[in-house]
Amino acid sequence: MQKKLIDPADRIYIINQYLDIFHLDEYQEQDVSTEKIVLEHILKNLTDAAYERKIIESDDIVTRDLFDTKLMGVMTARPSQIIDKFQKYYKENPEAATEFFYEFSQDTNYIRRYRVKKDMKWKADSPYGKIDITINLSKPEKDPKAIAAAKNAKQSAYLKCQLCMENEGYAGRMNHPARQNHRIIPITMNDSRWGFQYSPYVYYNEHCIVFNGEHTPMKIDRNAFIKLFDFVKQFPHYFLGSNADIPMRKHIFLQKPMENLIIPLHQLQEKRGMCMSWI
Numbered sequence: 001m002q003k004k005l006i007d008p009a010d011r012i013y014i015i016n017q018y019l020d021i022f023h024l025d026e027y028q029e030q031d032v033s034t035e036k037i038v039l040e041h042i043l044k045n046l047t048d049a050a051y052e053r054k055i056i057e058s059d060d061i062v063t064r065d066l067f068d069t070k071l072m073g074v075m076t077a078r079p080s081q082i083i084d085k086f087q088k089y090y091k092e093n094p095e096a097a098t099e100f101f102y103e104f105s106q107d108t109n110y111i112r113r114y115r116v117k118k119d120m121k122w123k124a125d126s127p128y129g130k131i132d133i134t135i136n137l138s139k140p141e142k143d144p145k146a147i148a149a150a151k152n153a154k155q156s157a158y159l160k161c162q163l164c165m166e167n168e169g170y171a172g173r174m175n176h177p178a179r180q181n182h183r184i185i186p187i188t189m190n191d192s193r194w195g196f197q198y199s200p201y202v203y204y205n206e207h208c209i210v211f212n213g214e215h216t217p218m219k220i221d222r223n224a225f226i227k228l229f230d231f232v233k234q235f236p237h238y239f240l241g242s243n244a245d246i247p248m249r250k251h252i253f254l255q256k257p258m259e260n261l262i263i264p265l266h267q268l269q270e271k272r273g274m275c276m277s278w279i
Contacts, residue, residue: 002037003107005075017074022046022055040114043068061140066178070171072109073180079168082183095237101185102206105198108181112138116202138201160215165195186213189230190223199255209255210240218245 006014015027047064050056056067082104090097105111120135159166159176165184172178177200185196193213198206210231224242231240241255 005077005107014075018071021071021074022050022053039109040112043071043109046071062174065140066172066174068109069178069180073169073178076108076181076183079183083185086185094235098206098208098235098238101183102198104183105200108183110179110181110183111198111200111202115140119202132204134203136201136203163209163211164215165213187231187234189227194227206238207255208238218243220245 019025019027047056047068050067051059051064056063082101086097086101089100106113115138118137120137122133123130124133125131159170162177167179168182168184170176170179170182172180182197182200187194187196187210189210195211195213196208197211198208201207220242228240228242232238243255
């Protein structure tokens with residue numbers, strides 16, 4: 001309620017959804033007005049209770065993530081509602097829209113704040129200037145039981161990868177993350193359908209991903225640059241970069257780097273091209 005994920009009119013409905021998940025028939029109102037609400041602790045306690053009640057069969061990190069995402073999915077608004085809110089904010093200005101969507105993606109626990117805080121980041125000097133270094137610790141380490149379960153899990157052709165549009169609202173399985181609390185904003189680039197979302201692992205500030213509406217392999221060509229410019233026209237406060245079109249890139253996606261790229265005008269006038277040194 002504090003994060004405005006639930007409308008007061010939906011309160012009873014939401015309570016009954018949780019009663020169903022926990023196989024309960026009744027609910028007694030609790031006074032928590034004096035308690036500090038910490039989402040991480042609430043989800044941990046609820047998932048512990050689910051394991052004790054045999055609602056989930058295993059206590060490994062993957063099973064727990066699948067379950068607590070299901071819990072958050074109950075209070076996550078339908079895609080159409082989020083798109084409508086985003087568009088209303090966008091009419092004010094694009095930055096207000098992305099600010100709303102980024103905060104929403106954290107409040108629904110799609111971006112797990114408590115895990116992102118564990119990431120290690122620092123700057124290092126180099127012959128080319130300051131280099132931002134990040135050690136991402138947001139992705140949980142799977143234990144042997146979870147790895148074995150994922151290996152033995154039934155394969156599905158429904159979702160070709162984790163960037164497909166069909167991930168939105170998906171319940172997940174041992175070899176594919178749950179996405180009930182995931183929402184995608186549709187945008188148009190180069191007259192084609194694309195999706196805009198944030199990365200759940202936040203490799204850098206407001207790490208957003210823009211991906212093709214179809215499961216199409218990565219390709220760097222003239223159209224790729226048109227799409228990049230189409231995006232920054234719609235979101236001028238963001239900078240977008242492209243990944244290399246190597247064989248492993250089975251789905252076209254573009255990403256917002258750590259900071260906006262600023263190149264002094266006189267450098268562009270002095271140099272017709274440059275050679276990049278890969279480390």
